[in-house]
Every structure is written in C-alpha cells, then in structure tokens.
Amino acid sequence: MFKLNKKTEYGLLALQYMSSLQDDQVTTAREIAEKNDISLALVSKILQKLAQKKLVRSVQGAKGGYVLAKNSTNISLAEIVQAIEGPIYIFDCQKNRCTRIQACSIKGQLNAVAYKMIDYFKTIKLSDFSTEISKNKQESFQ
Amino acid sequence: MFKLNKKTEYGLLALQYMSSLQDDQVTTAREIAEKNDISLALVSKILQKLAQKKLVRSVQGAKGGYVLAKNSTNISLAEIVQAIEGPIYIFDCQKNRCTRIQACSIKGQLNAVAYKMIDYFKTIKLSDFSTEISKNKQESFQ
DNA sequence: ATAAACAAGACTATTTTGGTCCTATTTAAT
DNA sequence: ATTAAATAGGACCAAAATAGTCTTGTTTAT
Numbered sequence A, B: 001m002f003k004l005n006k007k008t009e010y011g012l013l014a015l016q017y018m019s020s021l022q023d024d025q026v027t028t029a030r031e032i033a034e035k036n037d038i039s040l041a042l043v044s045k046i047l048q049k050l051a052q053k054k055l056v057r058s059v060q061g062a063k064g065g066y067v068l069a070k071n072s073t074n075i076s077l078a079e080i081v082q083a084i085e086g087p088i089y090i091f092d093c094q095k096n097r098c099t100r101i102q103a104c105s106i107k108g109q110l111n112a113v114a115y116k117m118i119d120y121f122k123t124i125k126l127s128d129f130s131t132e133i134s135k136n137k138q139e140s141f142q
Numbered sequence C: 001a002t003a004a005a006c007a008a009g010a011c012t013a014t015t016t017t018g019g020t021c022c023t024a025t026t027t028a029a030t
Numbered sequence D: 001a002t003t004a005a006a007t008a009g010g011a012c013c014a015a016a017a018t019a020g021t022c023t024t025g026t027t028t029a030t
Helices: A006-019 A030-034 A040-051 A077-085 A107-123 B007-017 B027-035 B040-051 B077-083 B108-122
Strands: A058-060 A066-067 B054-057 B066-069
Touching: A006 A030, A006 A040, A006 A066, A006 A077, A030 A040, A030 A066, A030 B077, A040 A058, A040 A066, A040 A077, A040 B077, A077 A107, A107 B027, A107 B108, B007 B040, B007 B066, B007 B077, B027 B040, B040 B066, B040 B077, B077 B108
Parallel strands: none
Antiparallel strands: A058 A066, B054 B066
16 A cells, blocks of 8 residues: 555654653653553554664663654654664565566666655654644545 | 555556557457466456556457557556555555544654655656666665 | 457455564662 | 563564455457
C-alpha cells in the first residue's frame, strides 16, 4: 500500500513528544505511552529500536528513561524510518533476488526513484514536525 | 515497509512490455504472462485494473487483448500505482479516523511529505522506464 | 457453434505488521 | 542487601494486507 507503517507513526509521535520537552529531560516509555495513547509494550519496542540506532539515548535503571540523542534538527525522517522499519526498499526485486530471466526492464528507473525519495526523506527533520500544526488536510489523494 | 507491492511491479512490467511493441499492436494477457514470467491469472487481474482506469484498452473476444490507451509519455507512475494499489496514503491516520485525542502532532508535516511524493510520481512516465537500462544498481539503501 | 480472449467475484494461502508477554538486567533509593 | 522502577530483548500470537488461484460468465472472430 506504499505507506509508513504504524510503528513509524508511533515512533514519530514519541520523538515529537521528547523534542517538546525541556532540553535533556529524561522521560519514560510509560509516560510517552500514556501521553500518546499507545500501548506501553509496543512503544517500548519502538524506543528500543530508536535507541539501537542512536536516535535516542536510554538511561537504564530506576529514574531511567529516554532522551533525544541529538538535536531535533539533526534527526531526519529517513533515519527514523530506517531505524524502525529497516532498510528502505521501494520495490521488491531490490530486496529479493530478481528471478526474471531477461534483464529486468524496470529496475534501473525504480532505483533512481528510490534514491530520490530517500534523499528527500533525509531533508525532512524531526524539528519540521513541530511547526506545521495548521495544515491538517485530512483528505486522501485521489 | 514503504514499498510498491508486487502487483505494481508486475503491472509495470506488463505496461513496459506493451510499450515496447509496435504502435497499437494488441497483445494478450497470456503473452504478457509468458514473456514476463508471471502467472496468467494474476497478470489478468492486474490488466483488468489497468483497463478500468483506462491506462490500457481491452479488446474483447477472440483475437482480443490489450493495448496502451495512451502514449507512454502520458502514463505516470502515480496513475499506475493508484490504478493497481488504490489511493496512495503515506500514513495510516490519513486513511482511518485518527483516534488520538489531542490534535495529531505529526499529521500536517506528513501530509506535506505525501503531497510532494505524489507530485514526484506524477512526473515519472512509463516512457522513462524504456531508457534507463544501464543503471542497474542492485544494492539496498543502507 | 466453437474457441480464444477478457471480466469479475469468491476464495485461499502466504507474508507482513501489529501487538503482547515473559524473563533478564540495570540502577537509584532505602 | 533489598526493593522497585526502569530498559533490553526474545518468543510468541493475532490481525491485516498482499499474493495468488479458481470458477463462472460474456464477448467476438472464425
């Protein structure tokens, strides 16, 4: 269906929430879960992935929690998606061995498209999400 | 996982094959299936969707088949994806009612991203797929 | 009439995604 | 030392989306 998955959506909400806090204030998975109405278990899993990819820093033990590991101007949508969903493939034969006998006639162009998209995603930063609260166009795109 | 699905891939292969033929030469689903190593039943379904959206024209009866309904320079990737996968949603709360109590903090920016992507997809034409046979970079994108 | 094609819906299987649960580890506070 | 609050991570199950098949009907050239 060509969309970001729910986990990425939750990850964005979590990161957005963290970036809204005073600098370097540690928050817990529990708090993020409650404030954003996501199950604790699920958001925990997502935060773990973000921590593995060093987008957030985890503080272990009692009084522990999570903080953004970098400034929100330095966390890109590309990084977030890759941290949560894994490598970005736009089409299948990038990922799996292409079994087509003749040289695949569409691979080249699709690769170019994929590159462009990822480049664009790199330009979108977490900080960009804080600003645009107004434009809530909820419609689909024909 | 944020990728085009296999059906779209097959649809592209089918369209590409049709565009490689002499002008207005009708070809059958069977031929497309064989030449591209896709099951007949599956490629038939896909061709039907493309026909419904008038990207290809179907000729019924014996000696029937399919032809491109427009010049390949006038068929965009956006149209193809939408014909096969349905409306493009980049994130979930576009499609389903957003249940989050507070105004969703990420919707605005994600909508902007979605628009940009669809606009980009509109600029990619079927004819573009015929040219780039060389750049077969098969790697994933970290 | 017949055979070769498309049309379309119902159905099944497979894969991916979403989500839970359990156990272990870390650490501040008492 | 013990406890409680936190993260870490793997195993597991449920649900949804995708891929693929099958069957029946319609169209039309020969």
